[in-house]
Amino acid sequence: MYEYNKVTPGILTVLAEIVGENNVRTDAEALEKYAHDETVGVWAQPDVVVYVRSAQQVADIFRLAQRERIPVTPRGAGYGLSGGAVPVYGGIVLSLEKMNRILEIDHRNLMVTVEPGVITGDIHRAVEAEGLFYPPDPASLDSCSIGGNIAEGAGGPRAVKYGTTKDYVCGLEAVLPSGDIITCGGKLVKNVTGYNLVQLLIGSEGTLAVVTKIVLRLLPLPKVRVDLLVPYDDFQAAADTVSAIIAARILPATIEFMEQDSILAVERLLQKKVPYDDAAAHLLIQLDGNRPEAVDADYEAVGEICLAHGARDVLVARDSRTRDRLWEARRAIIDALKHESPVNHMEDVVVPRAEIPALLRGIKEIARQHGLRIVCFGHAGDGNVHVNALKDDMPDDRWQALVPVLSEEIYRLALSLGGTITGEHGIGATRRRYLHLALDPVQIEMMRRIKDAFDPHHILNPGKIFP
Ligand SMILES: Cc1cc2nc3c(=O)[nH]c(=O)nc-3n(C[C@H](O)[C@H](O)[C@H](O)COP(=O)(O)OP(=O)(O)OC[C@H]3O[C@@H](n4cnc5c(N)ncnc54)[C@H](O)[C@@H]3O)c2cc1C
Numbered sequence: 001m002y003e004y005n006k007v008t009p010g011i012l013t014v015l016a017e018i019v020g021e022n023n024v025r026t027d028a029e030a031l032e033k034y035a036h037d038e039t040v041g042v043w044a045q046p047d048v049v050v051y052v053r054s055a056q057q058v059a060d061i062f063r064l065a066q067r068e069r070i071p072v073t074p075r076g077a078g079y080g081l082s083g084g085a086v087p088v089y090g091g092i093v094l095s096l097e098k099m100n101r102i103l104e105i106d107h108r109n110l111m112v113t114v115e116p117g118v119i120t121g122d123i124h125r126a127v128e129a130e131g132l133f134y135p136p137d138p139a140s141l142d143s144c145s146i147g148g149n150i151a152e153g154a155g156g157p158r159a160v161k162y163g164t165t166k167d168y169v170c171g172l173e174a175v176l177p178s179g180d181i182i183t184c185g186g187k188l189v190k191n192v193t194g195y196n197l198v199q200l201l202i203g204s205e206g207t208l209a210v211v212t213k214i215v216l217r218l219l220p221l222p223k224v225r226v227d228l229l230v231p232y233d234d235f236q237a238a239a240d241t242v243s244a245i246i247a248a249r250i251l252p253a254t255i256e257f258m259e260q261d262s263i264l265a266v267e268r269l270l271q272k273k274v275p276y277d278d279a280a281a282h283l284l285i286q287l288d289g290n291r292p293e294a295v296d297a298d299y300e301a302v303g304e305i306c307l308a309h310g311a312r313d314v315l316v317a318r319d320s321r322t323r324d325r326l327w328e329a330r331r332a333i334i335d336a337l338k339h340e341s342p343v344n345h346m347e348d349v350v351v352p353r354a355e356i357p358a359l360l361r362g363i364k365e366i367a368r369q370h371g372l373r374i375v376c377f378g379h380a381g382d383g384n385v386h387v388n389a390l391k392d393d394m395p396d397d398r399w400q401a402l403v404p405v406l407s408e409e410i411y412r413l414a415l416s417l418g419g420t421i422t423g424e425h426g427i428g429a430t431r432r433r434y435l436h437l438a439l440d441p442v443q444i445e446m447m448r449r450i451k452d453a454f455d456p457h458h459i460l461n462p463g464k465i466f467p
Pocket of ligand 1: 038074076077081083085096116137138143154155156157206334424
C-alpha cells in the first residue's frame with residue numbers, strides 16, 4: 001500500500017504558479033464534475049482540478065506531486081467506462097481538455113499531429129475535409145478525446161476492417177511521473193529501435209505516463225460507402241450471419257449487432273422510429289472502397305448471405321442522410337439503456353469472432369438463470385460485445401449482491417471461449433479484482449514491474465488495473 005498526502009494551501013499556491021490561477025479549481029462544482037466519468041457507480045472527489053496547456057506544465061506538476069506524494073489522475077473528456085479518470089485516492093485531477101489543438105495535417109507523410117485533448121470526431125472532420133481518413137471511431141467519438149482513446153486503446157465499429165487506435169499511433173510525446181519528457185517514435189511508418197514504448201503506452205490507462213502530443217497515421221478517404229440495416233426475427237440467426245460473412249472472406253468496415261431491446265430503448269430516447277423495430281435483432285453492416293462496382297458486388301454478396309441466414313430484409317443506405325440516421329441510433333444505445341434503467345451494469349467482453357453465436361447463447365442463459373434483462377449490442381464483427389444487465393425494479397440489495405456474480409459468470413464464459421474480459425473499455429477501477437481470471441500471476445507480476453519502473457512511488461493514477 002502506498003500512502004498519499006492531501007493537497008494543502010501551500011501546494012495550491014505552487015500549482016497556480018505553474019498553470020495560472022484560472023486553471024486551478026477547488027470549487028464544489030468542479031470537484032463534483034471531476035469525481036466521476038461515464039461509469040455507473042464509481043465516484044471519488046479530487047482535492048483539486050488543474051488544467052494544463054503544455055508538457056512542461058505536466059512535468060512541473062509531476063515534480064511537485066513526487067515531492068509531496070500527491071496522487072495525480074489524468075483526464076481527457078471523462079467519457080471512460082471503467083472509472084479510469086476517477087481519482088480514487090483524491091489528490092490532483094490533471095485535465096488535458098485545454099490541450100485541444102490539431103497542430104498539423106501533413107499531406108506528404110499522411111500524418112496528423114494533435115494535442116491529447118482534441119475530440120476524436122474533430123480529427124475525423126478535419127482530415128476528411130482534406131480527403132484523408134482516421135478510421136478508429138468509438139461510438140463516443142463526438143465526446144471523447146484522442147488522449148483518452150490512446151490511454152484506453154479505444155476501438156470502434158470500423159475495427160473489423162481497419163483495426164483500433166493502436167494501429168494508427170506512430171509517435172507520442174509523454175511526460176513520465178519523474179517529470180522527464182520523452183518523445184517516442186515519430187512520423188515513421190517503420191521503427192524497430194529498441195522496445196516499442198509507443199505501443200506500451202497505448203492501453204496503459206493513464207498509469208505509466210501522461211501523453212501530451214500524438215502523431216497519427218492517416219489513410220486516403222474511401223470514395224464509396226454503403227450501409228446495410230438487416231433485421232432478423234431470430235436473434236441467433238443474426239449472430240450466425242456474422243460468422244458466415246467473415247467465413248465468406250468479405251471484410252466489411254463494420255458489422256454491428258443490436259438486440260431488439262436496445263432498438264426500442266433508442267426509439268424511446270430519440271423519439272424516432274427505427275425500421276423493423278419488431279425484429280429480434282439487427283445487423284448494421286458498412287462496406288467501403290474506392291470502386292463503386294466492387295463495393296456493390298460485396299454488398300450484394302453480403303445481402304445474399306444475410307437472406308440465406310433468415311434475414312427479413314436488407315435495407316440499403318447509400319446517401320449520407322439515411323446513413324447518419326442509422327448510425328445515430330447505434331451511437332445512442334448506451335445513453336438509451338441508461339435512460340431505460342438508470343442503474344445498469346455493462347460488460348465489454350471479447351471473443352474470437354467465430355465464437356460470437358456461442359457467447360450470445362451463453363449470455364441469454366445467464367440472463368434466464370438470474371431472471372433479469374440482459375441486452376447485447378456492439379461490435380460483433382470483431383468479437384467484442386457489450387453486455388448490459390438492467391436493474392429495472394430489482395431491489396437494491398439483490399442487485400448489489402448480483403453484479404459481482406454476474407460479472408464473473410460473463411468473464412468466465414468469454415474466457416472459456418478463448419476470449420478475454422475487456423475489448424476496449426479497459427480494466428480501470430471496475431475490473432481490477434478480476435484481472436487474475438484473465439492473466440496468470442507471472443504476467444501480472446511483469447506488469448507490476450513495468451508500473452514500478454515508470455512510477456516507483458505510484459503517484460500516477462493509483463487504484464487502477466492492479467488487483
Ligand atoms: C456512450 C459511450 C460510447 C462509447 N463507445 C466506445 C466505443 O465504441 N469504443 C471504445 O473504445 N470506447 C467507447 N466508450 C468508452 C470511452 O469513450 C473511451 O474509453 C474513450 O477512449 C475515453 O476517452 P476520454 O477522453 O473520455 O477519456 P477519460 O475518460 O477522460 O480517461 C480515460 C482514461 O485515459 C486516461 N487518460 C486520459 N487522457 C490521457 C492522457 N493524455 N495521457 C494519459 N492518460 C490519459 C485517464 O487517466 C483514464 O484512465 C464509450 C463511452 C460512452 C459513454
